[in-house]
Amino acid sequence: MTVTATRSPAGSRAGGGRRKLAVDPTPGRSPRQAVPFLLPALLVLSALVLYPLVYSLVRSFFDRSGSTFVGVSNYVNLFTDPRTLTAFKNNVIWVVVAPAVVTGLGLIFAVLTERIKWATAFRLVLFMPMAISLFASGIIFRLVYEEDPKQGVVNAVTVGVHDLFSDPSPYPGARPRDGQPFTPAEEGFTSTKTFAPGTAVSVPLVGFQPGQIPKEASPASQPSSDARELRGVVWLDVSVGGKAGQLDQGERGMPGLVVEAVRDGQVVGRTTTGNDGRFTFPDLTSGDYTLRMPPSNFALPFRGLTWLGPSLITPVIISSWIWIMTGFAITFIAAGLSAIPRDALEAARVDGATEWQVFKRVTVPLLSPVLLVVFVTLVINVLKIFELVFVIAPGSVQEEANVLALQMWQVSFGAGGDQGVGSALAVVLFLLVAPAMLFNIRRFRREQS
Amino acid sequence: MTVVEVSVSGAPRRGLASRVVSRLGSGVVQVLLALVAIFWLVPVFGLLIASLRPESANTASGWWTIFTKPSELTLANYADLVGNSTVLRSFLNTVYIAVPSTVLVVVISALAAYGLAWIEFPGRIWLTTLVVGLLVMPIQVALIPVAKLFGSLGLFGTIAGVVLFHVAFGLPFAIFLLRNFFVGIPKDLVEAARMDGAREWVIFKRVVLPIAKPAIASLTIFQFLWVWNDLLVALVFADQDSAPITVALRAQLRQFGTNIDLLSTGAFLSMIVPLAVFLGFQRYFVQGVLAGSTK
Numbered sequence: 001m002t003v004t005a006t007r008s009p010a011g012s013r014a015g016g017g018r019r020k021l022a023v024d025p026t027p028g029r030s031p032r033q034a035v036p037f038l039l040p041a042l043l044v045l046s047a048l049v050l051y052p053l054v055y056s057l058v059r060s061f062f063d064r065s066g067s068t069f070v071g072v073s074n075y076v077n078l079f080t081d082p083r084t085l086t087a088f089k090n091n092v093i094w095v096v097v098a099p100a101v102v103t104g105l106g107l108i109f110a111v112l113t114e115r116i117k118w119a120t121a122f123r124l125v126l127f128m129p130m131a132i133s134l135f136a137s138g139i140i141f142r143l144v145y146e147e148d149p150k151q152g153v154v155n156a157v158t159v160g161v162h163d164l165f166s167d168p169s170p171y172p173g174a175r176p177r178d179g180q181p182f183t184p185a186e187e188g189f190t191s192t193k194t195f196a197p198g199t200a201v202s203v204p205l206v207g208f209q210p211g212q213i214p215k216e217a218s219p220a221s222q223p224s225s226d227a228r229e230l231r232g233v234v235w236l237d238v239s240v241g242g243k244a245g246q247l248d249q250g251e252r253g254m255p256g257l258v259v260e261a262v263r264d265g266q267v268v269g270r271t272t273t274g275n276d277g278r279f280t281f282p283d284l285t286s287g288d289y290t291l292r293m294p295p296s297n298f299a300l301p302f303r304g305l306t307w308l309g310p311s312l313i314t315p316v317i318i319s320s321w322i323w324i325m326t327g328f329a330i331t332f333i334a335a336g337l338s339a340i341p342r343d344a345l346e347a348a349r350v351d352g353a354t355e356w357q358v359f360k361r362v363t364v365p366l367l368s369p370v371l372l373v374v375f376v377t378l379v380i381n382v383l384k385i386f387e388l389v390f391v392i393a394p395g396s397v398q399e400e401a402n403v404l405a406l407q408m409w410q411v412s413f414g415a416g417g418d419q420g421v422g423s424a425l426a427v428v429l430f431l432l433v434a435p436a437m438l439f440n441i442r443r444f445r446r447e448q449s
Numbered sequence: 450m451t452v453v454e455v456s457v458s459g460a461p462r463r464g465l466a467s468r469v470v471s472r473l474g475s476g477v478v479q480v481l482l483a484l485v486a487i488f489w490l491v492p493v494f495g496l497l498i499a500s501l502r503p504e505s506a507n508t509a510s511g512w513w514t515i516f517t518k519p520s521e522l523t524l525a526n527y528a529d530l531v532g533n534s535t536v537l538r539s540f541l542n543t544v545y546i547a548v549p550s551t552v553l554v555v556v557i558s559a560l561a562a563y564g565l566a567w568i569e570f571p572g573r574i575w576l577t578t579l580v581v582g583l584l585v586m587p588i589q590v591a592l593i594p595v596a597k598l599f600g601s602l603g604l605f606g607t608i609a610g611v612v613l614f615h616v617a618f619g620l621p622f623a624i625f626l627l628r629n630f631f632v633g634i635p636k637d638l639v640e641a642a643r644m645d646g647a648r649e650w651v652i653f654k655r656v657v658l659p660i661a662k663p664a665i666a667s668l669t670i671f672q673f674l675w676v677w678n679d680l681l682v683a684l685v686f687a688d689q690d691s692a693p694i695t696v697a698l699r700a701q702l703r704q705f706g707t708n709i710d711l712l713s714t715g716a717f718l719s720m721i722v723p724l725a726v727f728l729g730f731q732r733y734f735v736q737g738v739l740a741g742s743t744k
Contacts (some may be wrong), residue, residue: 042561113482136496139716429587444577
């Protein structure tokens with residue numbers, strides 16, 4: 001609110017009334033002259049805002065059809081309907097998390113931008129999301145968080161970081177050919193037979209694109225047997241022009257595959273196949289061993305997180321709201337900062353306070369009225385949140401991401417078709433912003449006196 | 450407020466070490482803020498690139514691969530979209546909704562603000578307080594009743610209905626903003642005009658409006674973008690023929706993965722006007738948003 005002054009409310013605050021009446025408007029001469037100026041606005045506001053408010057209140061006590069009085073049963077329905085309860089719960093999460101984060105970020109960035117020369121450019125960039133529609137912002141973040149790492153940048157980064165720390169498996173989806181003595185175990189494979197040193201095991205795998213085999217792979221060949229060693233070969237059994245399950249000319253080995261020798265449930269040997277697909281356990285004591293190919297060989301590649309799934313959807317939508325609103329908070333707080341008397345800050349610095357102490361002891365306390373206004377404004381905004389949830393949450397998880405404003409629309413105009421419950425929800429929304437309404441009115445009244 | 454300023458303005462000279470630290474600190478701040486700014490731009494940039502790549506490219510690889518394959522860039526999506534009569538009509542509908550809504554709000558609110566600021570009548574302060582109270586009114590309280598009202602008046606599903614609703618919910622803020630500006634106008638100006646026997650209407654038009662141009666500019670820009678960017682109001686009150694671009698595109702949301710080219714192009718098309726207004730009239734826009742944030 002800018003510097004304002006009208007007559008203070010009739011004679012109230014008699015004692016304290018230091019009026020800023022340098023600009024006290026001289027009233028017009030006759031009340032009747034106000035009519036043509038005010039009439040259009042009054043008509044529109046009465047018909048489309050005030051009358052509807054009363055109507056919604058009354059309507060909320062009637063049933064779906066609007067003809068039967070049902071008392072508070074629509075309100076009872078709100079607090080028993082699981083969808084609405086989820087919406088309440090999510091609204092609470094929103095109110096607790098989002099405005100505080102944005103106010104905090106706004107404060108930090110507003111203070112930091114005072115130290116750079118391109119502060120205007122910085123604020124311009126962060127303010128830009130305020131100019132575009134919430135719908136477009138929703139599309140933007142739908143794309144950012146798209147699950148396919150080939151489309152969504154967040155999952156592309158997630159996968160990239162993940163693969164830095166753990167190598168991707170070499171043969172996702174590959175499996176032994178049917179009829180071979182191997183059985184799936186924990187996404188890997190274990191032999192159903194046992195093998196003793198001196199045997200040469202042949203393991204034909206299928207279910208893998210020949211083009212995906214590493215370039216260093218060479219044609220596979222059956223190892224000769226050696227009495228002291230357990231040997232074998234793993235190859236891709238393409239069986240084109242050859243026989244299935246048999247090592248044919250031109251079939252290539254599968255290098256880099258981990259094979260383990262297991263005895264009595266204990267892994268006693270581990271080896272990796274060479275370029276020709278061969279593997280060797282050189283120093284096993286005689287006896288029978290089970291062969292195991294662990295899941296790390298075959299695990300499907302990490303595809304990132306399901307950001308738009310039921311468990312992460314609300315944090316994801318909140319992050320997009322933070323992206324939109326932070327610029328607003330910065331600009332608002334920066335305006336407040338520039339109004340702080342420089343003397344106060346400099347006096348503190350001269351007294352030897354560190355920048356952090358100046359920030360904590362001087363800047364923040366002096367800014368607190370501005371911070372409160374920003375915070376309240378953001379809370380109001382959050383309570384009415386609709387478009388972002390509507391656009392970012394895919395249809396299947398809208399129930400998990402639900403918020404009151406969305407639920408109100410769903411119930412009244414979407415699938416619900418119950419305008420009694422819808423009206424009750426509208427009334428609840430009104431009651432939730434009512435404290436902010438009073439806050440604004442009191443602030444206004446204070447500025448007038 | 451930089452450290453340099455402090456030392457210039459008479460603070461004790463700092464030691465070399467502390468100057469090095471603050472110089473270094475400032476470097477860290479520069480880098481940090483630069484990263485934040487980039488971080489803020491990436492999502493929009495991604496959408497822009499997605500809208501400039503063919504569908505096949507968008508499904509095969511991410512927009513960031515454009516740096517290695519810049520030849521993929523094409524305006525084909527935009528050509529398709531502009532050739533799509535539904536999208537084109539919805540774009541025009543957005544204009545038909547936003548322009549009258551803005552004009553009506555500015556005119557009606559300027560009149561009311563003048564009445565509240567410069568004409569004394571009983572209950573003036575209460576009426577002003579009511580306007581302040583209505584600032585944060587959620588539009589949800591009016592959706593059902595106004596839908597019914599419009600239904601009986603034949604306004605439901607028409608552009609006129611959407612416009613009327615926007616006007617109603619745009620007015621409280623508009624009146625508030627202009628009234629605050631009007632009461633700051635020097636009393637002598639209005640007084641002098643009254644001495645000369647000018648009628649209120651003349652004072653409003655000749656004295657107050659010309660001075661209030663910056664406030665009216667802020668209001669116009671804010672209200673225009675507010676309506677331009679709306680989804681909810683049009684979702685309830687517009688039908689297929691009167692739907693603005695946000696509502697038309699929303700119908701395509703269901704198959705997001707396969708629709709990225711269409712959605713990103715449409716979203717970007719709808720963003721062009723707000724971005725141009727924003728970049729062209731930053732100052733007015735920022736002032737409008739700061740004043741109208743409580744909506």
